[in-house]
Amino acid sequence: MPTTPTKPVRSRRRPLALAAAVATAATVGATALAMAGATSAAAAEVPLSGYELTWGIKQSYRTYVTGFAAGTFTATDGASQATGNGAFTFTEGTGTYDSTAHTLALGFKGALKIESKLHGFEISLSDVKFDSAAAEITADVTKSGTTTQDVPLADVTVTRAMTDMATTLTKEAADVFGSASYEGAAGDPLTVVQKTQSQSPSPSASASTSSTPSPSASASTSASASASASATPSASASPTQSASPSATTEAPAAGDIADGTLGWGVKESFRTYVVDGVAKGEITTSGGATQASDNGIFTFVKATGAYDTDADTLSAAFEGAVTFKGHEENGEYGLDLTLSDLKATLDEGTGELTADVTSLGEKSEDVVLADLKASKSDLTASDDVITVDDIAATLTEAGAKAFGGFYTTGTELDPVDLAVALTDDATLPGDDDSDEDDTTSSPSASTTASGTTGGTTGSTTGGVTGGLAATGSDVPVAALGTAAAVTVAAGAGVVFAMRRRRTEA
Incomplete structure (x- = not known):
C-alpha cells in the first residue's frame, strides 16, 4: 500500500557558480522582461511557460531495460519517448525566472514508468524539475510502493543555450536505477527549450527570428533532435576506407x-x-x-x-x-x-x-x-x-x-x-x-573497476531494490550460489550452464 510521500533525507541544493548563472540568464533575461510586460520593475520572479525538457537518463540503462531485463518504458500524461528507444521528453514546463538572481526553475508535465517483470522492478518518475540555481534535475520517484519527492537524479553543467548540457548521475540516481557504478557517471545530455509558435526548419542560435526572444538557443529544437544527441556512439571502431580515388591494385583478382x-x-x-550490470564482471x-x-x-x-x-x-x-x-x-x-x-x-x-x-x-x-x-x-x-x-x-x-x-x-x-x-x-x-x-592478462580499461561495479543495492540477507539488481525474484544474484540450477546469469536474462559445485571426497 503506498505510503505518504517523503522528502530526501538530505538536501543537495548548492549555489551555482556566478559565471554559469550569468550565462544562463543572458538569454533568459530578455524573455522574462518581455513576459513581465507592465509589471513592476521591483518584481523579482517572472512567470515562464511553454518549455520542454528532453533527457535520456543514460543510454546504456535504456539498453539494459529493454534488452537483458526484457522491460519497457511507458511515457504518459504528456511525456514521450523518441523512436529507437531514445530519450524522454517532458512537456508544458512552467516556472519562474528570478530577475534578481538571474536563475530559473521549471517543472514539467509527464510521467515515466520503467518496468521489468523478468527482473522484478517497477520505477515511476514524475514531476520532473530543472533548477538552474541548483544546477540539477529532480523528480518524484515511486518504487516499491513508496514515493519520494524531489529526488536529485543528476547534476547539470548549465550553459547559455541550455541544449545538450552535460549531466552527471547522483548517488540517489544510482540507488533509483539499481547500479552503484552510476554514481558520478555521465548521464545523457539535457536540453531545455521553450517551444514557440514559430517553427523554423533549422535550429538557430539567434533569437531574431521570433518577435519574442527565447531563452533557448533555438525555438525549433525538437525532442527528436535532442534524443539523437544522446544516441549510442556507433559500435564500429574501424575507420572507413579512404575517400581518395582508389589506386590500381597490383594484387591478382x-x-x-x-x-x-x-x-x-x-x-x-x-x-x-x-x-556495469549485475554480473559485476570483466x-x-x-x-x-x-x-x-x-x-x-x-x-x-x-x-x-x-x-x-x-x-x-x-x-x-x-x-x-x-x-x-x-x-x-x-x-x-x-x-x-x-x-x-x-x-x-x-x-x-x-x-x-x-x-x-x-x-x-x-x-x-x-x-x-x-x-x-x-x-x-x-x-x-x-x-x-x-x-x-x-x-x-x-x-x-x-x-x-x-x-x-x-x-x-x-x-x-x-x-x-x-x-x-x-x-x-x-x-x-x-x-x-x-x-x-x-590486454591479455588484464581487463580492458573500462573494466578495471569491475570489482566494485554492479547493481546490487540491498544486502545479501534480504531482497534487493529495483533496477539492475533484480533477478526476477527477491534474492540477489550473488546469493543464488554456484549450485543453483542453470540460471545464475538470469539478472541479464542470459542463461548459461552452471558450474556444478565440486563435492569433497
Whole structure:
C-alpha cells in the first residue's frame, strides 16, 4: 500500500557558480522582461511557460531495460519517448525566472514508468524539475510502493543555450536505477527549450527570428533532435576506407589473404551488462585481440584465408579471443564465456560469422553465431586492401543457443567491419579507437573497476531494490550460489550452464 510521500533525507541544493548563472540568464533575461510586460520593475520572479525538457537518463540503462531485463518504458500524461528507444521528453514546463538572481526553475508535465517483470522492478518518475540555481534535475520517484519527492537524479553543467548540457548521475540516481557504478557517471545530455509558435526548419542560435526572444538557443529544437544527441556512439571502431580515388591494385583478382582485421562488439548491451550490470564482471582480450576504450568493440587480427574479387567471395579467419566473466562466487564464475578463432565469409554480400565458443570450460568449435549481410554485393580492392564496413549481423539459431536461449534467433547484433590485405606490403586501415596495449592478462580499461561495479543495492540477507539488481525474484544474484540450477546469469536474462559445485571426497 503506498505510503505518504517523503522528502530526501538530505538536501543537495548548492549555489551555482556566478559565471554559469550569468550565462544562463543572458538569454533568459530578455524573455522574462518581455513576459513581465507592465509589471513592476521591483518584481523579482517572472512567470515562464511553454518549455520542454528532453533527457535520456543514460543510454546504456535504456539498453539494459529493454534488452537483458526484457522491460519497457511507458511515457504518459504528456511525456514521450523518441523512436529507437531514445530519450524522454517532458512537456508544458512552467516556472519562474528570478530577475534578481538571474536563475530559473521549471517543472514539467509527464510521467515515466520503467518496468521489468523478468527482473522484478517497477520505477515511476514524475514531476520532473530543472533548477538552474541548483544546477540539477529532480523528480518524484515511486518504487516499491513508496514515493519520494524531489529526488536529485543528476547534476547539470548549465550553459547559455541550455541544449545538450552535460549531466552527471547522483548517488540517489544510482540507488533509483539499481547500479552503484552510476554514481558520478555521465548521464545523457539535457536540453531545455521553450517551444514557440514559430517553427523554423533549422535550429538557430539567434533569437531574431521570433518577435519574442527565447531563452533557448533555438525555438525549433525538437525532442527528436535532442534524443539523437544522446544516441549510442556507433559500435564500429574501424575507420572507413579512404575517400581518395582508389589506386590500381597490383594484387591478382583472386588469391590468398596476407593480413587483415575484424572489428565486432558482439552486442553492446551484453558488454554493458557484464561490466556495469549485475554480473559485476570483466572483459579481457587475448591472443592479439584488443578492445576499444570505454567498453568498446573488439578487434581481431592477422587474417588468413582467400578472396576472389571477380566472384565477390571472401573467407577469412582471425586470431585473438575475448572472454566475458561475471557472477563470481568463491573464486568461481557463473558466467565464463570465451569467443575465439573467429571466421567470416562473404559470397556476393551475404555470409556467416563463426567462432569457437567456450562456456564454463566446455568448448564448441565453429559455431555459426551470425548471418552477415553487407550493404553491397561486390568486393573491390583499393591499394590492395578490401574493406567492408557496417556489415549487418543477425543471430542464428546456433548463436541463440550459445547465449543460452535468451536472445532469440534473428536478434540484431553489433555490425561487423572487415579489412583484409591482399599483398604483404599493403597497408591496413589504422584503428585509432582501439587500445594499443595488449590486454591479455588484464581487463580492458573500462573494466578495471569491475570489482566494485554492479547493481546490487540491498544486502545479501534480504531482497534487493529495483533496477539492475533484480533477478526476477527477491534474492540477489550473488546469493543464488554456484549450485543453483542453470540460471545464475538470469539478472541479464542470459542463461548459461552452471558450474556444478565440486563435492569433497
